[in-house]
Amino acid sequence: MASKSKTLLLLGALSPSAVQAHSFGKLYNLPVPLWMYVYGAAAALLLSFLIVGYFLQAPKHSDAAAPGGDLTQSKFMRALRRIKLLSALKFFSVFMLGLCIVTGLFGSQDPYRNINMTFFWVIFMLGFSYITALIGDLYSVINPWRVMAEALGKVFKRYTQGLWRYPALLAYWPALALYAGFIWIELFMFNRPSSLAKMLLIYSAINLLGVWLIGTQAWFRYCEFMSVFLRLTAKMSPLHYEEGRLRWRLPFAGLLEERAEHWSLLIFVLFMLSSTAFDGLHATKSWFMLFWTDPYGLLAPWVKTVPIASYAILRPYYVAYETLWLLLSPLIYLAFYLLFIGLAKLITGSKLSLRELALSFAFSLLPIALVYNMTHYYTLLLTQGVQIISLFSDPFGMGWNLFGTAGRYRAPILPAMGLVWHSQVGLILFGHIVSVYLAHVEALKVFPTRGKAVLSQIPMLFLMVVFTAAGLWILAQPITAG
Incomplete structure (x- = not known):
């Protein structure tokens, strides 16, 4: 009875319902x-x-x-061009990427005190996604990795053209693979400011290498998952940017313009x-209980006890189980x-x-x-x-x-x-x-x-x-x- 009580206590402590995000x-x-x-x-x-x-x-x-209608020559847009807003936003995006990396490597490792965790996971991944559904695909213009690639292209003339032509058979599979990897990191890695900084460094290297291999247009259309994610989100926006022009349309109408x-x-x-x-x-x-209470008796014969009592041993298998699903x-x-x-x-x-x-x-x-x-x-x-x-x-x-x-x-x-x-x-x-x-x-x-x-x-x-x-x-x- 005591062991059962101990097991239930441990289950309650470990259950995600105890500490809901x-x-x-x-x-x-x-x-x-x-x-x-x-x-x-x-x-x-x-x-x-x-x-x-x-x-x-x-x-x-x-x-x-x-x-719909064309807003490119509106007074508001002419004012924005005069103050060079897009140039400022491009600089800001690259600056914030660098700041997230530097603060993660050299700042406090308390996730609530370091700016990189809040800015990347909450402001950018959530807030900017919702803003994109309102104002359109601004990310395609201020994407920090694209800005860096274009800057490198001015120094190395053929860099943004790519070494190879992008294989049509790959389609959007690379973006999907990167998206799945990103979600896995978000859900299953113990994210700290330093680990986020290292992830951003690795992702930056992947982007710059990808541009070098297949060129700017193909990489950011088919492979960089945030470009694909936010381009899809922007289809719900009443604003649409295309070839330097801005037009307005009914909300969600962009979802009907192509398939x-x-x-x-x-x-x-x-x-x-x-x-x-x-x-x-x-x-x-x-x-949580579907795995750890083992209702079908699949794990008990292997661990010789209730699964929750072997949490340290079974934890990697639980992560693999969740990854599969x-x-x-x-x-x-x-x-x-x-x-x-x-x-x-x-x-x-x-x-x-x-x-x-x-x-x-x-x-x-x-x-x-x-x-x-x-x-x-x-x-x-x-x-x-x-x-x-x-x-x-x-x-x-x-x-x-x-x-x-x-x-x-x-x-x-x-x-x-x-x-x-x-x-x-x-x-x-x-x-x-x-x-x-x-x-x-x-x-x-x-x-x-x-x-x-x-x-x-x-x-x-x-x-x-x-x-x-x-x-x-x-x-x-x-x-x-x-």
Whole structure:
């Protein structure tokens, strides 16, 4: 009995529900049962499906008819060019990359006192991603690795042209591989300022080597994962940069201007979804206990005791187990996606191949990927992101006060948990409704008649309901865990 109590105590101490990264330190009871939220969300999706299916007409196939306009010569843009804002932002991006490396190597190793952890993981990876969905693909212009590559190209004339032509068969697989590696580091490595600095040094070397091998255009289009990630995110923005021109368009309209060009890009989009879902899932008590309580008796004969008592021995195997599921996660999403796309093809009798249909509707999933990311992580901008103001005055964590802001916003902003939960539910529902609308518009372009277009979206509606229910369940786990 004593050993059992000891085991349960250890399980409680190690369980991720004990120290939740996204929780607020106290139990919050949902105002109504989770199933009621799921039913309500499903009803809202069904209603939006009926409204869109009834009122939406086939779009006119003319770019000139699409709402939008050129802002390149507007007074605001001319003012920005006069103050050389883009040049300043390019300098700032390279400077901050260097600062994150230097402070990580020579500053405090306390993650909360060193600027590099907060700036890179919270301000850049989260905040800048959300800003990109509003202002467009600014990253393609101020990308610090691209800026450095172009600077090297001015010294070594053929450097940015590359040694070899990029193989078309590779498509976006290199970007997906780097993205998966990045998420693995984020989830499973014990990140400290020094390890982040070393990661940035290695990633900088990879980028500069990649440009030398295949050239600037190919590397930053197909291989540098942040360029691909933020370019996809920018398709949801009402602003679009192209060949030195800036134009405005309706929000999310960019997702309808082109389709995914390769399986690798579709899986990249699905990994944007599945990696966020996995991050939420692997931190839940249900997931943790599935391995460590060994409900099917697979580990006990090997370790000769309950698995949690052999934590030190089994920990590497647990990381390998989680790594496997992380890598499988986009393939699981792909299987569900292809199942419902196949049903749409079956009930409409479409002569288009499964590949063509799958790639056509791929970008309609991006609003879901965006809101999933926001619901899981936006509170970090309030709890840790606000501290960037004080950290700029003391970037190394040495007790400096360079700009007189070292004591500002040191305390996190802690919104009420009820407000957080309802904002998360609202964001998830909004993202799915937008995806329902975009899928309908795409269906009207893909299928020959309006009736078949509406019919094709019935399986997609069920897919959206599945995604919504799964997202709400994952979000609710750290809130309702006892």
